[in-house]
Amino acid sequence: MDAKTIVRPDPDVVARVVARICGDYGERAVTTRAVREHHSHGEGLADAALPDVVVFPRSNEEVAALVRLCHLSRVPVIAFGVGTSLEGHVAALYGGVCIDLSQMNRVLEINAEDLDCRVQAGVTREQLNAELKGTGLFFPIDPGANATIGGMASTRASGTNAVRYGTMRENVMGLTVVTADGRVVTTGGRARKSSAGYDLTRLFVGAEGTLGVITEIQLRLYGVPEAIASAVCQYPDLAGAVNTVIAAMQTGIPVARIELLDDVQMDACIRYSKLEGYRALPTLFFEFHGTEAGVREQSATMRAISDEFGGSEFQWATLAEDRTRLWKARHAAYYATLALKPGTTALATDACVPISRLADCILETKADIEKSGLTVTIVGHVGDGNFHLVVLYEPGDAGQRERADALARAVSMRAIAMGGTCTGEHGIGWHKLDLLAQEHGEAVDLMRSIKRALDPHGIMNPGKTVPS
Numbered sequence: 001m002d003a004k005t006i007v008r009p010d011p012d013v014v015a016r017v018v019a020r021i022c023g024d025y026g027e028r029a030v031t032t033r034a035v036r037e038h039h040s041h042g043e044g045l046a047d048a049a050l051p052d053v054v055v056f057p058r059s060n061e062e063v064a065a066l067v068r069l070c071h072l073s074r075v076p077v078i079a080f081g082v083g084t085s086l087e088g089h090v091a092a093l094y095g096g097v098c099i100d101l102s103q104m105n106r107v108l109e110i111n112a113e114d115l116d117c118r119v120q121a122g123v124t125r126e127q128l129n130a131e132l133k134g135t136g137l138f139f140p141i142d143p144g145a146n147a148t149i150g151g152m153a154s155t156r157a158s159g160t161n162a163v164r165y166g167t168m169r170e171n172v173m174g175l176t177v178v179t180a181d182g183r184v185v186t187t188g189g190r191a192r193k194s195s196a197g198y199d200l201t202r203l204f205v206g207a208e209g210t211l212g213v214i215t216e217i218q219l220r221l222y223g224v225p226e227a228i229a230s231a232v233c234q235y236p237d238l239a240g241a242v243n244t245v246i247a248a249m250q251t252g253i254p255v256a257r258i259e260l261l262d263d264v265q266m267d268a269c270i271r272y273s274k275l276e277g278y279r280a281l282p283t284l285f286f287e288f289h290g291t292e293a294g295v296r297e298q299s300a301t302m303r304a305i306s307d308e309f310g311g312s313e314f315q316w317a318t319l320a321e322d323r324t325r326l327w328k329a330r331h332a333a334y335y336a337t338l339a340l341k342p343g344t345t346a347l348a349t350d351a352c353v354p355i356s357r358l359a360d361c362i363l364e365t366k367a368d369i370e371k372s373g374l375t376v377t378i379v380g381h382v383g384d385g386n387f388h389l390v391v392l393y394e395p396g397d398a399g400q401r402e403r404a405d406a407l408a409r410a411v412s413m414r415a416i417a418m419g420g421t422c423t424g425e426h427g428i429g430w431h432k433l434d435l436l437a438q439e440h441g442e443a444v445d446l447m448r449s450i451k452r453a454l455d456p457h458g459i460m461n462p463g464k465t466v467p468s
Helices: 011-028 033-038 060-073 125-132 149-154 200-204 238-251 263-273 292-308 320-331 333-340 355-372 398-417 433-440 443-454
Strands: 053-055 077-080 097-100 107-111 116-120 172-179 184-188 212-220 227-234 257-261 283-290 315-317 345-352 375-380 386-393
Touching: 011 053, 011 060, 011 097, 033 053, 060 077, 060 097, 060 172, 060 184, 060 212, 077 212, 107 125, 116 125, 125 149, 149 212, 172 200, 184 200, 184 212, 227 292, 227 320, 238 257, 238 283, 238 292, 238 355, 257 263, 263 320, 263 333, 263 375, 283 292, 283 320, 315 320, 320 333, 333 345, 333 375, 333 386, 345 398, 355 375, 355 386, 355 398, 386 398, 398 433, 433 443
Parallel strands: 053 097, 077 097
Antiparallel strands: 107 116, 116 212, 172 184, 172 212, 227 283, 227 315, 257 283, 257 375, 345 386, 375 386
16 A cells, blocks of 8 residues: 555544444444553554544444445544454544444354354354364454454464364355455355365465455364363473474374473463462473364373483373363463463564474574563464564663564564464554565565455554555
């Protein structure tokens, strides 16, 4: 987009649009500062930018009417789920209308025989799995936060189960999308494959709300495994833990989850989640899915590999409540890191590399962390080469924020140089715009062409995903 197409619109025009929306939607259109501030930022990037109004639609038609009004008035539109994004995706950089989809939260259909379902964008992953109880099915994509399915599709989320079940890219079969001019279009379908036309579903998955507003999602489902077992193994050093992962992936063990916590992150989780019987050492959390015999075979092979790299005895969790407690501690890693230094702010970032380069990337990053003087944790879905940093800094200290940004940029550039990506699952938002160009080069021009074609007035989540 040309820079001139994404400047803040005329205040009088915005005021008229806000007045019109407030008249049409009543109490479901909110202009109070507290609500606007809540919708001005995500979870992992403190920098905020307020929308002019927050609207809570309940149907595709209401979303379409809102977008048509904004299209005609050249007013920005920002879709909002529950605000768990990490790279500034929902900040209203140019003001405008925030469309909060939390009231579009119905599971529309479950097709148990075909292992699929259709949900509205405001359904959360935990809500969906609660609805699936009793069907023998589950939805495996688990980014940690109880994110909305619409937000997960928009950011192409993955998470702890991605090494076995894939990401949202592989598990979204179709979408309903409101385009930038207010049309309601349906992409994909319920068939497991299709060769009909352009793959518009994949175009909107991961577009971060810059091409349209996702309102409904058709999803793949999976049968609940006959047996599930979780285990924890600790290592004397980070290299041993990472090399265990590399060997396991190269061996082809179909592990469902394999999560890395460095010594600092493990210390944080022990304190925050009251984990007993563990030490502040580099640690791997495993989960195995399959038949009873299959799980035994996978775990035995995994244990043999772990022993080669100095791993401790496996501590098992086979009961559902024990597994829940273990993974709850893993999912609370972000908050556990914040608790290490109360009053600080967190900057979260991620990178993903080919599995053979994982040890190099993590160990070099660990060396950068030690030089930075900042408190930083490493945690990651390392089975597919993806890991995260949570960097703590004093919010009023410009020098610390500069070092935090430099550290995040360094890990991104290192990953790109190793044949990887600056983000495995967080997305680009506005915080990694320059890194997208570093990673994709001339292909960014094609992305700009797509943006111009589908959003000629530049109103859809402007300033994000694709650099101007």
